[in-house]
Amino acid sequence: xxxxxxxxxxxxxxxxxxxxxxxxxxxxxxxxxxxxxxxxxxxxxxxxxxxxxxxxxxxxxxxxxxxxxxxxxxxxxxxxxxxxxxxxxxxxxxxxxxxxxxxxxxxxxxxxxxxxxxxxxxxxxxx
Amino acid sequence: xxxxxxxxxxxxxxxxxxxxxxxxxxxxxxxxxxxxxxxxxxxxxxxxxxxxxxxxxxxxxxxxxxxxxxxxxxxxxxxxxxxxxxxxxxxxxxxxxxxxxxxxxxxxxxxxxxxxxxxxxxxxxxxxxxxxxxxxxxxxxxxxxxxxxxxxxxxxxxxxxxxxxxxx
Ligand SMILES: [Mg+2]
Numbered sequence: 001x002x003x004x005x006x007x008x009x010x011x012x013x014x015x016x017x018x019x020x021x022x023x024x025x026x027x028x029x030x031x032x033x034x035x036x037x038x039x040x041x042x043x044x045x046x047x048x049x050x051x052x053x054x055x056x057x058x059x060x061x062x063x064x065x066x067x068x069x070x071x072x073x074x075x076x077x078x079x080x081x082x083x084x085x086x087x088x089x090x091x092x093x094x095x096x097x098x099x100x101x102x103x104x105x106x107x108x109x110x111x112x113x114x115x116x117x118x119x120x121x122x123x124x125x126x127x
Numbered sequence: 128x129x130x131x132x133x134x135x136x137x138x139x140x141x142x143x144x145x146x147x148x149x150x151x152x153x154x155x156x157x158x159x160x161x162x163x164x165x166x167x168x169x170x171x172x173x174x175x176x177x178x179x180x181x182x183x184x185x186x187x188x189x190x191x192x193x194x195x196x197x198x199x200x201x202x203x204x205x206x207x208x209x210x211x212x213x214x215x216x217x218x219x220x221x222x223x224x225x226x227x228x229x230x231x232x233x234x235x236x237x238x239x240x241x242x243x244x245x246x247x248x249x250x251x252x253x254x255x256x257x258x259x260x261x262x263x264x265x266x267x268x269x270x271x272x273x274x275x276x277x278x279x280x281x282x283x284x285x286x287x288x289x290x291x292x293x294x295x
Contacts, residue, residue, distance in 0.1 A: 011213050014201075054220065081224025103145075
């Protein structure tokens with residue numbers, strides 16, 4: 001399974017990477033803003049994408065909308081410091097499958113990944 | 128600045144350091160910033176716009192900043208490390224994001240982090256309202272959180288705060 005991490009903070013990407021590797025995921029690609037992420041998305045066809053909200057050049061919510069215009073299926077997890085209910089709803093409306101608020105505990109990050117992938121698998125089998 | 132607005136920043140600071148650096152924060156009494164700016168070696172700044180205008184700044188010494196970044200990143204990060212500013216900026220982002228969640232009904236946008244690094248510099252905001260300094264202490268050292276915020280309108284309510292041990 002290939003995972004794309006999109007966050008302008010390399011520190012955050014490193015933390016996410018170490019959690020993912022502990023879970024046995026070693027096929028990881030990265031992008032530091034929405035524009036770079038769109039490129040990576042087209043080139044790498046990832047199976048799961050983590051998306052930060054606040055980033056330069058193209059923010060995460062715009063990226064989610066751009067991806068959902070062409071792809072309804074790839075699971076997207078928003079991982080952001082934006083915690084308000086209104087933002088969570090906005091992201092869900094744009095098409096994210098799950099939402100992680102920073103600061104996160106590494107265990108809860110792992111849980112959200114498992115949850116998201118299981119749901120995506122169930123939907124794929126049902127369809 | 129309305130002192131009631133300071134509590135969300137205290138809660139967010141405690142949550143951020145507990146979750147990302149595994150350290151509790153002991154919070155001192157917030158004070159109105161007067162006259163001379165206190166100097167710090169590292170200032171991580173997030174601006175607010177929208178229904179609130181202002182900024183939150185984490186002020187740290189090089190020593191505390193390096194220890195904090197190292198604990199957060201899970202690897203040695205000294206002030207020369209390319210990720211030093213990135214790590215501290217991201218912590219400030221979490222404090223700002225966590226705090227704004229408490230102002231219900233307001234649409235507040237946060238800026239990308241700016242991090243100023245330089246021995247004993249000061250950061251001055253030209254036209255922001257009176258600013259408050261929140262002294263903080265963790266097992267990684269002391270730092271302070273500076274908050275200056277003006278609401279264009281009052282929040283519908285301020286979310287109930289979890290106990291932080293502060294302001295009691
Ligand atoms: Mg970001």
